[in-house]
Amino acid sequence: MSRAVITWMGAFLLLAISANLYAQNTINSVRVWPSPDSTRVVFDLTDKPDFSYFMLKNPLRLVVDLENTDKIKDLPTIPSKHQIVSKLRYSKAKTSKGVRFVFELTGPVKPVIFALAPTGPYKNRLVVDLYDKNQAESVVATSNTAVKKRELNQQRDIVIAIDAGHGGEDPGSIGPSGTYEKTITLQIAKRLERMIDAERGMISRMVRSGDYFVKLNTRTSRARQKKADFLVSIHADAFTSPQPNGASVWVLSLRRANSEIGKWIEDKEKHSELLGGAAGVIKDTASEKYLAQALLDMSMDHSMKTGFSVAEGMVQELKKVAKLHKKEPQAASLAVLKSPDIPSILVETGFISNPREERLLKSANHQERLAKAIFTSIKSYYLKNPPDDSLFASLKSQYPTKHKVRPGESLSLLANRYGVSVSKLKQVNQLKSNTLFIGQELDIPQS
Structure with missing residues (x-):
């Protein structure tokens, strides 16, 4: 193989590698998922994203840069419900082949930004989770400490x-x-x-x-x-x-x-x-x-x-x-x-x-x-089985429990099960004898 051919093949290979390295990523869609304590924005991409981000104050903004990525034609509007992000817009990118997104924020947030590999119905994704700081601190505090007993x-x-x-x-x-x-x-x-x-x-x-x-x-x-x-x-x-x-x-x-x-x-x-x-x-x-x-x-x-x-x-x-x-x-x-x-x-x-x-x-x-x-x-x-401090417990104490007699059950067995006396059972149900019938419905007084 001549030196000229080897040189030509090497140059072609180098060109192919360079083209691959600098191929533009494509944003297929941008989706917004607002919730009461956070907002998630998802960028669906053709390839793995190369990204960086930083926060700005006065006014509060999150800036996300994507390298070697093309703009998408339309950005979604942000729903007013549970609004943490007021607007998502473009700004001047830091390189000619990149794209810069600006998230205009309504208050202090904790940003969590990460890439996801293809899984299930999705391809490559860049996920931007923005957590309301006050809400996030409340959740962490509750998770890390034993919950105090409810006041009666x-x-x-x-x-x-x-x-x-x-x-x-x-x-x-x-x-x-x-x-x-x-x-x-x-x-x-x-x-x-x-x-x-x-x-x-x-x-x-x-x-x-x-x-x-x-x-x-x-x-x-x-x-x-x-x-x-x-x-x-x-x-x-x-x-x-x-x-x-x-x-x-x-x-x-x-x-x-x-x-x-x-x-x-x-x-x-x-x-x-x-x-x-x-x-x-x-x-x-x-x-x-x-x-x-x-x-x-x-x-x-x-x-x-x-x-x-x-x-x-x-x-x-x-x-x-x-x-x-x-x-x-x-x-x-x-x-x-x-x-x-x-x-x-x-x-x-x-x-x-x-x-x-x-x-x-x-x-x-x-x-x-x-x-x-x-x-x-x-x-x-x-x-x-109502909690002691509930309305259900109060109602249960006022009204007896119902019980339908099944085969093999007797007054003494039911009295023992419900923690009441046989005489009380007979009195509440106006029974003149200890005989019970299958299917008979009894009122069970509170012990």
């Missing part, structure tokens, strides 16, 4: 935290016709919210009220901030094939799930964090420390027992309105259930990967019936 406030409402699964960057599972799980879960959650708020003695608190991403550990932190007595996380199941169907209720297991569906749900939870840009699933130091403490003082044991009791009742309610995938509560190691001080369950309302159930889950009537089943089971549990 007679006749308070029982607080139910409702967690609509997924959201924002994380669509959750996607049905055959393109339905997003995040959309279905929020619709059912809002129906449940309405039912709880209409019930005297109960009040709801939404973990997310719109289409935005919330980290898994932050979901339980938000429930704790709102002093929740109980957390219900709503999801729509999926699998690799369209055949599986039916609703199920999940409780916490401190070990890896032993069922195929359980392992799938655990893996999906981890994937959701990656989609949202938080790779450290269940590795938040404060949460791990808090969990370890709770396991020692047995508060987790109480939460798990309460969660399982509600889950048992919920399975019974769900089977009245939907096909069940499993007839008993299932267990898996899920981050959203790991709050040691808040009893929690996760409800899979059906398989969105099943075409028939996807159509059902989109139906307003079916969503209403699912929400009603969830509401009824939670209400039933707290009517029987």
Whole structure:
């Protein structure tokens, strides 16, 4: 091979490498996800971004530079709801081949900016998370310290935290016709919210009220901030094939799930964090420390027992309105259930990967019936087991509990179970003998 040919090939190779190094990246879209305590702006890119940023004061601005990147024709307007960024605009770039974005801010923020590799439905992304400083400090303080015991406030409402699964960057599972799980879960959650708020003695608190991403550990932190007595996380199941169907209720297991569906749900939870840009699933130091403490003082044991009791009742309610995938509560190691001080369950309302159930889950009537089943089971549990300082406890002390006699039950057995005397049972129910009949309904007075 002649020297001229070798020189020509070397020059061509060098030119190709140089062209590759300085190829312009392309911004395909810019998306904005506002939430009550933060705003996320996502740049969808063709290639991995080369970026830098800095803050400016008077007025407050965040400046982000992207090297070797072309401008996109139109930038999105910023929604007025939960506004942290008032405007996103261009400014003069620091190099001729780059682009500079300016975020005009409404107040002090903590910026968290990072690149994400392609995953799920997304290609390369640059994520700009802007956290309201006051809100962020409040969340951290709550996560790192044990929550003080609620002051005894007679006749308070029982607080139910409702967690609509997924959201924002994380669509959750996607049905055959393109339905997003995040959309279905929020619709059912809002129906449940309405039912709880209409019930005297109960009040709801939404973990997310719109289409935005919330980290898994932050979901339980938000429930704790709102002093929740109980957390219900709503999801729509999926699998690799369209055949599986039916609703199920999940409780916490401190070990890896032993069922195929359980392992799938655990893996999906981890994937959701990656989609949202938080790779450290269940590795938040404060949460791990808090969990370890709770396991020692047995508060987790109480939460798990309460969660399982509600889950048992919920399975019974769900089977009245939907096909069940499993007839008993299932267990898996899920981050959203790991709050040691808040009893929690996760409800899979059906398989969105099943075409028939996807159509059902989109139906307003079916969503209403699912929400009603969830509401009824939670209400039933707290009517029987109300917190001492709640309105439900006050009502329970005024009115007796109802019990329907089953085979093998006697007055003495029921008296022992409910902690009352046989004579009191006979007096309240105006019984002249100790004989009971199957199906007979008795009033159980308070002990």
